[in-house]
Amino acid sequence: MPLPREQTYTVEDIYNLPEGERAELIDGQIYYMAPPGRIHQRFIIELSTVLNRYIKEKHGLCEVNVAPFAVYLDKSNDTYVEPDISVVCDKNKLDDRGCHGAPDWIIEIVSPGSRRMDYFIKLFKYRSAGVREYWIIDPDKKRITLWNFETNDTEEYAFTDTVKAGIYKDLSIDFSQLDI
Numbered sequence: 001m002p003l004p005r006e007q008t009y010t011v012e013d014i015y016n017l018p019e020g021e022r023a024e025l026i027d028g029q030i031y032y033m034a035p036p037g038r039i040h041q042r043f044i045i046e047l048s049t050v051l052n053r054y055i056k057e058k059h060g061l062c063e064v065n066v067a068p069f070a071v072y073l074d075k076s077n078d079t080y081v082e083p084d085i086s087v088v089c090d091k092n093k094l095d096d097r098g099c100h101g102a103p104d105w106i107i108e109i110v111s112p113g114s115r116r117m118d119y120f121i122k123l124f125k126y127r128s129a130g131v132r133e134y135w136i137i138d139p140d141k142k143r144i145t146l147w148n149f150e151t152n153d154t155e156e157y158a159f160t161d162t163v164k165a166g167i168y169k170d171l172s173i174d175f176s177q178l179d180i
Contacts, residue, residue, distance in 0.1 A: 010077045028078040034113045039139050043109045046178040062089040070098030073129035084109045102130035110138040133166045
């Protein structure tokens with residue numbers, strides 16, 4: 001007896017989800033997302049504010065986007081993600097539907113239901129797609145894990161540390177000063 005075939009989904013299936021239901025699509029598999037908690041949202045607000053202010057003060061060309069913001073990591077029709085924070089420096093990748101190609105920097109805030117996704121599935125997918133830098137903020141462990149894919153460095157920090165961004169030479173974020 002043949003094994004049942006696993007269903008493969010496309011971006012159109014994501015667009016056809018019922019109103020208010022959120023999911024990501026990676027290699028044709030749908031991963032449903034629970035609503036974020038308050039601490040999760042505080043991190044997004046605080047970090048995106050720091051990043052946006054830095055870019056404006058430096059008259060930078062990059063753009064900060066927060067979820068829900070569509071990122072189509074490649075040209076295939078089977079991958080669609082909504083990173084918590086995306087920094088995109090090539091404005092040619094942006095249109096009204098989202099980002100087409102890898103953002104330069106992605107930050108994910110871990111939720112209880114997203115741990116496997118953020119630490120394993122997305123890590124591999126972001127690295128393969130050409131994301132330059134990936135941070136995981138883990139409120140439960142009070143830890144920041146940073147992957148610089150250009151230098152193949154991985155570093156870990158506590159919420160009391162100041163963390164240097166890899167894609168900017170003069171940007172450091174003092175996590176002890178964030179209003180979380």
